[in-house]
Amino acid sequence: MHNLLSALPNVLRSQETVSLNDDLSQVSLYFIYAAMAVYTVSFLAYVWHLSQASSTVKKVRKGASRIERWAFSLLIASAVMHGTGVILRGVAASRVPWANMYEFSITGTFLVVAIYLVSWFFVRDIRILAVFVTGFVLLVLGIATTVFYVQVKSLMPALQSYWLVIHVTVAILATGFFNIASAASIAYLMKGSKVVETSKLPGFALTRRILALFPDMNKLEKLAYRFNIIGFILWTFTLIAGAIWAERAWHRYWGWDTKEVWTFIIWTIYAGYLHANATRGWSGKRSAWLAVIGFCAIIFNFTIVNLFFKGLHVYSGLK
């Protein structure tokens, strides 16, 4: 198809200027690759740290905190590269870098890391979740650069609105908070699992020792709760902002488009989570499960719904 296009005569003189910089977007991609490489090292260092810190030998345990400092420095270094990649992508496209799935992924994961790093200084209990965070970010970046990657493109008219900035930024932020909360809930569920607690199979002893490094269940539960309520407030705002935008772009504020449906489902699951926290017999494990299910729904909404469900939100940029 591209050969055909190159045969186009030069009558196409630009009246509307679209500024796209393919070279710069390539540089952005290199930064993302570099960040992934360093994230990988950081992730492995965190895994190493866990294995050392959970060792039965005292001397080995002592060395662990040095590894953790290294892992943290690497995390910061990769976050800087990651952030640079995101910004360059925006500059290359002359707009906000979250108009298709690839861009949404790199920006979203960057915000996850940023939220984690900021919280790191204020919430001690969160530090141990680094393995979850780096692992998740790596996974998403891996998929983004291989499956979701698209060249820089201009914005389709439906996306040309300041609501793209407001609605999507807040949605990404909410996702970041939910993500960290789900890590805490997963750790909570693992710690509370009868199987993990009692199994004599090899590996479980190590798992138990690693889990012992995590804050106690009560703290994990509170940690998840605090991140989830911020996520929920932001998600509520996302929902409202989406409806306002839909009114302008699609002539009705709510029409049960597939994406709207899933935003609603996610919102309802988290409302259920908040209720579960105040309901006898539902707080604790069941509410932790709801938080994990809620986050799975977010991932589902972003992947399966974007790629395979029919709807108005066809912005993946993939064919």
Add this chain to the structure above:
Amino acid sequence: MDSSRPSDHVSNEANVVSPEIGVVGWLRWIWRSLTSMRTALILLLLLAAAAIPGSVYPQRSADPNGVTSYFQQNPELAKFLDSIQLFDVYSSVWFSAIYILLFVSLIGCVVPRAVVHAKAMASNPPATPRVLRRMPAYLLGKAKKAARESIVADAAALLKSQRYRVIVDADSVSAERGYLRETGNLLFHVSLIGVLVAVGFGGAFSYSGQRLLVEGDTFVNNLAGYDSFSPGAFFNENNLPPFSMTLDKFEIAFDNNTAHKGNTGTPIDFRATVSTKQTPSSAPVTSVIRVNEPLELPGTKVYLTGNGYAPVLAFSDKPCKALPSGVRVIQGPFSYQGAVPYLPQDSNYTSLGVIKLPDAKPNQYGVLSFFYPTAGQLPTGALTSIYPAAISPQSSLLTLNVYEGNLGLDSGIPSNVFSLATHGLKQLSGGKTGVPAVKLYVKGNAENLPNNMGCVAFTDLKRFASLDIDYNPGQGWVLLFALLALGGLILSLLVPRRRVWVKRTEDGVEVAALARGDDPALERIVKEIAEELGLKATSSKKEADA
């Protein structure tokens, strides 16, 4: 009860005991169960689950064409799915049942809570409990002798200055703050009811209509002017504002820089220039409608939702006439003449149009036609459009496949103007007929139809715009209640509600605190109060527990 909840936590759970005998007993039991927290939670989760099928199956409200094609592809299954309302999930009996129950439960929940809260606001904080040591945040301190004397008064003053509500007795202060948390929670829940009511009423008085306009055409706002129209239950035709609107021109800006790999041809802007008369006698006003920028008229808004090409075609039963210059032209009378909206099939606007000629002589015929704004050839030899605009008159190609036979337009069954039921018709050109499709260029030569059926000409190229004309008086209210809900939510999740006690005992001075819900600051608060009061901590919560 879990550890993060204080023991005075007012949970709305009814004690669901087995029912007393008798109808009243049963009713009371049902009401109590319905308004319990657990039921609310289960209904919420049910609502989430019930919403899923609506994203799996096409919905009549969002995607009517999807439903039609589902019926064509799986008629049996579709009938079954339809019988359990899976194509109308969000107005189905079962979905409605869940949310109505949820909202009944919500009202049953909120009203008693509001009463309790109003009482709490009007009364003092409860007296200091005898044992403070078990509170989630606790500190025992020593005060200097003089300070010990005035500790109760000092603590009361301090807590008052921190906006606590305070009561004082001989040896202790009991203080509480954060009533806004509960106020916010009630505001949130009540606002949800507001949202639901506004959605319902707004929907009942609303209408939404669609109209496709070719450049130069005029739309008059009455029911006959619409291609499709969906009114709410209380819609009244007399309320349609009497405006009319002419589409003067429709323009698209495409990225026409061929250096932008993969982006060339991407639309950058759609602009419909319209002139509107608010009443038949008023002067026309020109304005531009764009995606994301609807035109606001009194009582309605007009949105741009789609666009495409509308080639202007003429058909005649007479053969084309060759002029001495070699140019071929069409000669009347015409069996069809006018702009035909072609529906775009891909991002380069390869477009499909249907023309039906019931008045053609001697036989009726129909035409399936493709339009390629800038035609190119695929390696397979098939035609395609390689750029979404016509880069020159010679580039934009129109092909026609002619089908002869009874078009079935007289049978009384309404037929879709955008599709031609070719079944039972005889194809005369294009496809596998061996006769090449008729090819036309805009403002180019007219061409003869196969079998000496007549002549066709492509006289001009116009564009069309699909407009949505919508009115929903509820949406401002929905937004208002949604924002109130958001505000209530923020208060209810972020305002800490806590009780603080300062008590003089024989061992020293105790400071303790208890929060409603999660409160990360609780221990810090206790420490700070002790510091402000000049206490020297002798034991804290952890030691007291031990």
